[in-house]
Amino acid sequence: MTISANHTAPDQTSKAPTEDALSQTATKFGITAEDYMLPARHQIEMVDPDGRLLPEGEQGTEPGHEYPLPGDEELLAAYEQLVVGRRVNDQNSALVRQGRMAVYPSSHGQEACQVAAALCLSDGDWMFPTYRDAVAVMTRGVDPVQVMTIFRGDWHGGFDPLEHKVGIQCTPLTTQLLHAVGVAHAAKLRGEDTVVLAMCGDGATSEGDFHEALNFAAVFHLPVIFFVQNNKYAISVPLAHQSVAPSLAHKAVGYGMAGERVDGNDVVALLAVLDRAVKLAREGSGPLLIEANTYRMQAHTNADDDTRYRESSEVAEWRAKDPVNRMRTYLTDRGLLDDDGEARIREKAEAVATQLRDGLSEDVPVDPQELFRHVFSAPTPQLKEQSALLADELARDASTEEAGK
Amino acid sequence: MSTTITTSSEANGNVSAATARAAASAAALSEASGPQPVTMAKALNTALADAMHADSSVLVFGEDVGLLGGVFRITDGLTAIFGEQRCFDTPLAESGIVGMAVGMAMNGMRPVIEMQFDAFAYPAFEQIISHVAKMHNRTRGAVKLPMVIRIPYGGGIGGVEHHCDSSESYYAHTAGLKVFTPATVADGYRMLREAIDSDDPVVFMEPKKLYWSKDLVDLAELRSAHAAAASAGSSSEGRAAVARPGTDATLIAYGPSVPTALAAAEAAALEGRSLEVIDVRTIVPFDDATVCESVRKTGRAVVIAEAHGFASVSSEIVARVQERCFHHLAAPIRRVTGFDIPYPAPKLEKYYLPGVDRILDAVDDLQWEN
Numbered sequence: 001m002t003i004s005a006n007h008t009a010p011d012q013t014s015k016a017p018t019e020d021a022l023s024q025t026a027t028k029f030g031i032t033a034e035d036y037m038l039p040a041r042h043q044i045e046m047v048d049p050d051g052r053l054l055p056e057g058e059q060g061t062e063p064g065h066e067y068p069l070p071g072d073e074e075l076l077a078a079y080e081q082l083v084v085g086r087r088v089n090d091q092n093s094a095l096v097r098q099g100r101m102a103v104y105p106s107s108h109g110q111e112a113c114q115v116a117a118a119l120c121l122s123d124g125d126w127m128f129p130t131y132r133d134a135v136a137v138m139t140r141g142v143d144p145v146q147v148m149t150i151f152r153g154d155w156h157g158g159f160d161p162l163e164h165k166v167g168i169q170c171t172p173l174t175t176q177l178l179h180a181v182g183v184a185h186a187a188k189l190r191g192e193d194t195v196v197l198a199m200c201g202d203g204a205t206s207e208g209d210f211h212e213a214l215n216f217a218a219v220f221h222l223p224v225i226f227f228v229q230n231n232k233y234a235i236s237v238p239l240a241h242q243s244v245a246p247s248l249a250h251k252a253v254g255y256g257m258a259g260e261r262v263d264g265n266d267v268v269a270l271l272a273v274l275d276r277a278v279k280l281a282r283e284g285s286g287p288l289l290i291e292a293n294t295y296r297m298q299a300h301t302n303a304d305d306d307t308r309y310r311e312s313s314e315v316a317e318w319r320a321k322d323p324v325n326r327m328r329t330y331l332t333d334r335g336l337l338d339d340d341g342e343a344r345i346r347e348k349a350e351a352v353a354t355q356l357r358d359g360l361s362e363d364v365p366v367d368p369q370e371l372f373r374h375v376f377s378a379p380t381p382q383l384k385e386q387s388a389l390l391a392d393e394l395a396r397d398a399s400t401e402e403a404g405k
Numbered sequence: 406m407s408t409t410i411t412t413s414s415e416a417n418g419n420v421s422a423a424t425a426r427a428a429a430s431a432a433a434l435s436e437a438s439g440p441q442p443v444t445m446a447k448a449l450n451t452a453l454a455d456a457m458h459a460d461s462s463v464l465v466f467g468e469d470v471g472l473l474g475g476v477f478r479i480t481d482g483l484t485a486i487f488g489e490q491r492c493f494d495t496p497l498a499e500s501g502i503v504g505m506a507v508g509m510a511m512n513g514m515r516p517v518i519e520m521q522f523d524a525f526a527y528p529a530f531e532q533i534i535s536h537v538a539k540m541h542n543r544t545r546g547a548v549k550l551p552m553v554i555r556i557p558y559g560g561g562i563g564g565v566e567h568h569c570d571s572s573e574s575y576y577a578h579t580a581g582l583k584v585f586t587p588a589t590v591a592d593g594y595r596m597l598r599e600a601i602d603s604d605d606p607v608v609f610m611e612p613k614k615l616y617w618s619k620d621l622v623d624l625a626e627l628r629s630a631h632a633a634a635a636s637a638g639s640s641s642e643g644r645a646a647v648a649r650p651g652t653d654a655t656l657i658a659y660g661p662s663v664p665t666a667l668a669a670a671e672a673a674a675l676e677g678r679s680l681e682v683i684d685v686r687t688i689v690p691f692d693d694a695t696v697c698e699s700v701r702k703t704g705r706a707v708v709i710a711e712a713h714g715f716a717s718v719s720s721e722i723v724a725r726v727q728e729r730c731f732h733h734l735a736a737p738i739r740r741v742t743g744f745d746i747p748y749p750a751p752k753l754e755k756y757y758l759p760g761v762d763r764i765l766d767a768v769d770d771l772q773w774e775n
């Protein structure tokens with residue numbers, strides 16, 4: 001089993017393939033690799049909080065960081081999903097208050113990020129969401145009740161990730177980013193042009209797996225878009241306690257990938273930036289890191305009291321930047337949306353809310369024997385024993401009950 | 406000895422993948438027939454190569470597993486034969502290796518990944534416990550993770566700090582993981598092939614003390630036996646082996662402790678005591694039937710493991726046997742395990758590791774006078 005001593009080291013003079021591809025992409029835009037990797041000086045923003053389209057010179061774009069305005073149809077579709085997403089968030093929070101659901105980490109205020117993350121992908125692409133990204137998962141087309149099953153309490157998940165090409169809604173922070181890397185790597189080895197979008201929050205960027213995932217994606221030159229929703233808090237801890245980097249998007253350059261900042265409450269800018277990222281990744285640019293600047297309007301979950309760590313004035317400031325209102329004004333002003341259109345969209349949103357109310361109010365029967373069914377492909381002798389034990393216990397309970405009648 | 410892979414020229418990255426592949430297939434065909442002295446390392450290496458030949462979705466990656474062939478040379482030659490897409494080095498990050506394997510397994514691959522040493526697998530603990538073990542369960546079986554995490558483990562090699570941990574109990578304690586550990590060269594081949602074939606994630610614990618131990622085995626025969634078993638849908642998973650039959654007491658051991666138990670049985674035989682040795686083989690799933698059948702027959706048992714005894718696989722075995730065989734026991738079950746101390750420095754490890762004398766002392770204590 002010995003190896004010969006005369007191993008030839010790989011040719012040190014040839015550049016790593018990733019480095020080549022990076023400079024190739026940069027050359028395509030007529031800028032240096034550094035300027036390609038570093039985010040533009042300002043975040044990309046297209047429609048301001050009042051719903052007005054910013055003049056091109058004020059959108060934060062720069063040479064090599066240029067973003068065409070998405071088409072009207074895409075924007076209307078996005079607006080519809082924004083309204084549905086907002087309704088879903090508020091319906092779910094209400095269901096928690098009514099005790100129908102154990103917990104709901106709402107993305108109220110972050111709906112533009114949720115919607116754009118799903119809409120930028122094609123059917124064959126993959127998405128890896130977190131606990132807060134239920135609206136993104138629904139926008140991708142997963143049945144709303146199946147999505148909410150994870151919070152309903154009868155099983156730890158409700159949809160088939162393979163069917164929808166959506167990872168489990170992941171709670172151990174940033175662990176899912178590595179799964180995204182693996183899915184992209186497998187696809188690349190088979191020569192498929194799958195793009196993978198991997199989501200996490202601002203606080204999560206401190207985790208070790210964030211680093212490992214970005215580095216792996218860059219070294220293996222994989223089409224993964226790391227999409228960070230910077231909603232300013234990790235439960236109670238503000239971003240200043242997580243990182244003193246110039247921005248989270250600046251972390252990209254350390255891995256040899258491109259970073260960009262975008263107004264996370266402006267779905268127009270989000271779609272523009274994410275659409276381009278998907279296109280670049282599919283064309284072989286390697287991974288990208290996109291930071292969306294947004295705000296968590298509600299407490300971390302219903303169990304959290306956000307008055308302990310932030311001022312209501314700060315929340316009020318962000319209310320004025322609401323992603324849904326902003327888009328409504330913009331589309332109405334452009335004549336793309338009228339009262340009828342608005343009413344039709346609201347009806348759709350109401351239908352989803354009804355679906356959620358019905359689905360989550362339903363008392364779904366649980367099967368105790370299912371506890372043993374999905375641990376391994378086939379139950380071990382030990383699991384069979386334990387399953388028989390529980391069956392016997394339940395049978396005895398039932399006969400005692402019967403006798404008591 | 407002629408084998409499937411790895412002459413020194415193949416291991417050298419100069420050989421083109423196609424040439425190497427042709428050479429490898431030729432070598433496999435002309436492999437010496439009949440039993441040959443083969444190391445555990447060679448058997449594992451051959452199992453990997455054969456699995457990669459059999460299924461193009463089998464990928465091998467980890468730290469130094471490419472050009473170098475792994476620090477224990479278990480992946481020697483695989484990159485030369487199968488190319489850098491099938492066997493490759495990753496950045497130095499264990500959580501990254503396991504997490505990426507999870508994604509690859511979700512997307513049609515069968516990754517076989519190497520943790521360089523037992524104690525350097527700990528950065529990957531979160532991925533293993535929170536995802537590898539749970540994905541099947543939380544998706545009701547929709548997502549299976551057919552992946553193998555190979556971990557060289559255990560002491561007895563004079564290793565420095567952090568290179569000799571017996572970490573099997575952490576994995577065995579986690580629901581959703583299978584834990585295999587071979588003790589013989591033939592089992593090294595057979596069990597690794599079965600681990601790779603399994604649709605469930607397997608933590609494959611390789612006793613590093615045994616990497617260089619040799620048995621007389623016929624690799625070609627093992628290969629065809631595996632093919633026959635696989636096509637018949639049968640597997641030795643969950644089956645312990647009677648490594649040495651006996652009548653007076655049962656020694657229950659696994660992995661690195663099996664040769665020690667066999668040596669103790671040999672010594673006891675000279676003193677007129679017949680000890681049966683059970684090789685657990687797969688810690689999860691555990692073979693209660695074989696273990697208990699032996700203990701019911703002999704009425705006495707000693708469990709042997711290198712790991713610390715407290716809250717360990719050895720405690721579990723004692724508990725299980727006691728629950729199932731109490732009325733057949735002539736004496737309390739004894740354990741011979743590592744002490745509950747961090748793994749000691751090389752010059753002290755002989756005091757720590759279960760040895761023949763300590764095992765025989767425990768056997769002597771099994772209330773023979775009654």
Ligand SMILES: Cc1ncc(C[n+]2csc(CCOP(=O)(O)OP(=O)(O)O)c2C)c(N)n1
Binds near residue numbers: 132173202231233
């Ligand atoms: C590894 C890990 N540590 C701690 C937690 C508990 N936890 C859940 S959410 C959260 C805050 C995460 O903040 P951020 O990444 O900014 O995402 P946000 O909740 O704001 O969307 C924490 C600490 C966890 N889920 N996983």
Ligand SMILES: [Mg+2]
Binds near residue numbers: 201229231233234235
């Ligand atoms: Mg946050």
